[in-house]
Amino acid sequence: MLQSALAADAAAIRTCLEAQITGDLRLHAAMRHALFGGKALRGFLVMETARLHDVNPSRAVFPASGIEAMHAYSLVHDDLPCMDDDDLRRGQPTVHVKWDEGTAVLVGDALQSLAFEMAAHPDGAATPEARADLALTLARAAGKDGMVLGQALDIAAETAADPLTLDQIVALQDGKTGALFGWAASAGAVMARADSAPLLAYAQALGLAFQIQDDVIDQTGDVTAVGKAVGKDAAAGKATFVSLLGLQEAKRRASDLVDTACDSLSGYGKRAERLRDLARFVISRQS
Amino acid sequence: MLQSALAADAAAIRTCLEAQITGDLRLHAAMRHALFGGKALRGFLVMETARLHDVNPSRAVFPASGIEAMHAYSLVHDDLPCMDDDDLRRGQPTVHVKWDEGTAVLVGDALQSLAFEMAAHPDGAATPEARADLALTLARAAGKDGMVLGQALDIAAETAADPLTLDQIVALQDGKTGALFGWAASAGAVMARADSAPLLAYAQALGLAFQIQDDVIDQTGDVTAVGKAVGKDAAAGKATFVSLLGLQEAKRRASDLVDTACDSLSGYGKRAERLRDLARFVISRQS
Incomplete structure (x- = not known):
């Protein structure tokens, strides 16, 4: 049930994004490479919370595509040699390995712009208020007070004298993962001009659970199943949820x-069952 | 007259942006370093076309700050070692030289997000339609069909068998420079929900003149006066307006x-005189 919904939404998002990127420069080929092949969990959150508010999926697919473009940009830049220096992502060579570093910088930059184009797209949210608010809140979630802040804290931790405390890791992950999860989960309510507070609370817990499971997978998974390098944090002596709490805790x-x-x-009753399934899936996944 | 208006608008934009970036991480210090010290021509275009349409400057300063953040991000990423590899910008060390490459990638990323936050800001354009349209058109101007496309064409030219033709350079510069100039010059009309066609025509000619003058300065200027490296294109055998046309032509x-x-x-009469002054200034400047 959840898996088929995830797959259907990922396919719809891919169709939407492929229609946007029609060029044949290496820039465009590399953008497509970076966008596809993941589970599109953030895009699914947009689609599912839109359905929860009776927003037409043919409209919701635009902001859903936007958040996937934003997430894809962050991965391309995180994988750069001057950042995490990763060769493998989603079981495929990273953009700077398959093409080159300059292309990877530009691909990430263009994907971030595309994210905002999709968030503010006239075929997306039905009202100008919602389009403007989606763009504004996406900018805040992505930038210096959100995702990039989390990334900057992560880099700062690498050269800090002491490993991070649990509270510091929670704050860091709230930026790196929580901010985009929060935007995605509240997008349906924003499109419908409804209260997004319960969905933000859901997303905050979900994002943290997601990140803890990422640390668990990094500790227990193998590179073939996970599709990216594993064990790097432990090897680098970086504090993670697992190193601080132990695996069982x-x-x-x-x-x-x-x-x-x-x-x-709870306020949404049975209509939110698939969002509950998603939460349970997030901590059972092995990649 | 023009110079004092430029200076006043640049100061207002700086005040607006400084209020947005209050953190004390190296990310925030480096963002401030990247943002300030230029002439803020693109921000001035927003402010001046807003005045032309009787838009309150205290509102126009938000999209004006946005376009300056967008321009600043593009410079930080263009200067990276994997791109143009420049050490000097606006007479100061570039971000990756003063800090490091990872910081430069993140600073550019955060500045792009900030650009959209400013374009869609509730204290900026007075209507949700204008906020949504400013964000949408900024995304299109900045991304894979605009500024990043121009940059990708520029990189592709470096490894091409033949130097670019004049038409190809015009197309490349239309992306690299023209797209942001066009957005900036039409922003006042978008905020006022007025026709932006004459301002787009102005900006297209202005952007190309600006870029030709950049090539002239690159050929004739010296590094101290210009504040960045000069003569690199000629040394690399890259086709420029000057190499293709000769200096006088x-x-x-x-x-x-x-x-x-x-x-x-012409339709704006004397009210547009300062925009005409700007056009004349663009080809007389030596930096």
Whole structure:
């Protein structure tokens, strides 16, 4: 049920994005390479919270495509040699490996612009208020107070004298992962001009559970199944949820967070069941 | 008259942007370093076309700040070692030289997000339609069909078998420079929900004249006066307006383009005089 919905939404998002990128420069080929092949969890959050508010999926697919473009840009830039220096992503060579570093910088830059084009697109949200608010909140989630802040804190931690504390890792991950999850989960309510507070609470717990599970996978997975390098954080002596809490306690916290996420959805009743399924999936996944 | 208006608008834009970036991480310090010290020509275009349409300057300063953030991001990423590899910008060390490459990537990324935050800001354009349209058109001007496309064509030219033709350079510069100039010059009309066609025509001619003058300065200027490296294109055997047309013919074309730009403004009468002054300034500047 969840898996087929995820696959259907990922396909719709891919169709929407492919229609946007029609050029044949290496820039365009590399943009397509960077965009596709993931689970599109953030895009699914947009689609599913739109359905929860009776927003037409043919409109919701635009902001859903936008958040996937934003996430894809962040991966391309994170993988650069001057950042995490990763060769493998989603089981494929990273953009700077398959093409070159200059192309990877430009691909990330163009994908970020595309994210905003999709968020503000006239075929997306039905009202100008919603289009403007989606663009504004996406900018805040992505930038110096959101995702980029999380990334900057992560880099700063690498040269800090002491490893991060648990509170510091929570703050860092709230930027790196939580901000885009929060935007995605509230997008349906923003499109429908409805209250997004319960969905933001859901997303905050979900994002943290997601990140804890990422640390669990990094500790326990293997590169073939995960599709990217594993064990790098431990090898570098970086503090993670697993190194600070131990594997069992990290798993227990993630499970508690999933309960919190599901509880946040109580007001929506059975209509939010697939969002609950998503929360449970996030901590069961192995890649 | 023009110089004092430029300076006043640049100061207002700086105040607006400084209020946005209050953190004390190296990310924030480097963002401030990247943003300030230029002439803010693109921001001035927003402010001046807003005045032309009786838009309150206290609102126009938000999209004006946005276009300056967008321009600043493009410079930080263009200067990276994997791109143009420049050490000097506006007479100061570039971000990756003063800090490091990872910081430069993040600074550019955060500045692009900030550009959209400013374009869609509730204190900026007075209507949701204008906020949404400013964000949408900025995304198109900045991304894979605009500025990044121009940059990608520029990189592709470096490894091409033949130097670019004049038409190809015009197309390349239309993306690299023209797209942001066009957005900036039409922003006042977009904010006022007025026709932007004459301002777009003005901006297209202005942008090309600007770029020709950049090539002239690159050929004739010295590094101290210009504040960045000069003569790199010629040394690399890259086709430029000057290499293709010769210095005198390039200057004549730029002068013709300024006439075209000024003619586009005839419908606005004397109210557009400062925009005409700007066009004349663009080809007289030496940095």
